[in-house]
Amino acid sequence: MKSFSILTSIFLVLISPILIHTADIDFSYTGKTGPIYWADLKGSNEICRTGKQQSPIDITHEKFNTFSKPDSVTFDDAKNVEIVNDGHTVQVSNKEQILPATMKIGNEDYELAQFHFHTPSEHLINEEYFDVEAHFVFQTKAGNLSVIGVFYDVSDEQNDFLKPIVDNLPLKKNDSHLIDFIKLSKVLQDIDYMNQTYTYPGSLTTPPCGEGVVWWVNTIVQPISLSQYRQLRHVMGFNSRFTQDIYF
């Protein structure tokens, strides 16, 4: 037994530097693990640097002359959802089932897997930022992704859709809370059923920056009260990737 434990100790001493080097280094939004270094954190992140369809982008009017929308889109209200602080954002999902929203693009059926927030917005419209951007992340059974982006700007109006989210914010990393009811249907009404939306082929805005994501960026900006904004911002901090070069 003794020789076994000595061998084990030697083995652990030998492999521990390897473990340190191959351990996942978490990404961040500033400093040496910030967006410009994401490709260096892990081999599978290479596309964060070399990709040609990366998100977010500055949506300039000369490239986007017409609005576009999915072939169909539905948002129903959600019950018993979970909100999680993953250290990068706060994310709402339902562990047992998919969230009650759907989208159809051509023959592909997408369902809402989760939604989360960024402060400030990741997309820009004609170089203009917004205070918050929500990402509604849809997925097909085969794993294809499509994301609806919704902007929020601080105003004197409280946002009813955001109220249960802000009231239940998990303050620390890995904290989570349950929320009984979210009026998800209001989001689609607020953005006029996606009648003023730009689409483009892009990517995830966090590592591994995978491409093939169909983006729908809504130009109807929603209100958020100063208090709601401050609470959201306090929990997430700055979590916005810089805009990427456009190759299309």
Ligand SMILES: [Zn+2]
């Ligand atoms: Zn996002």
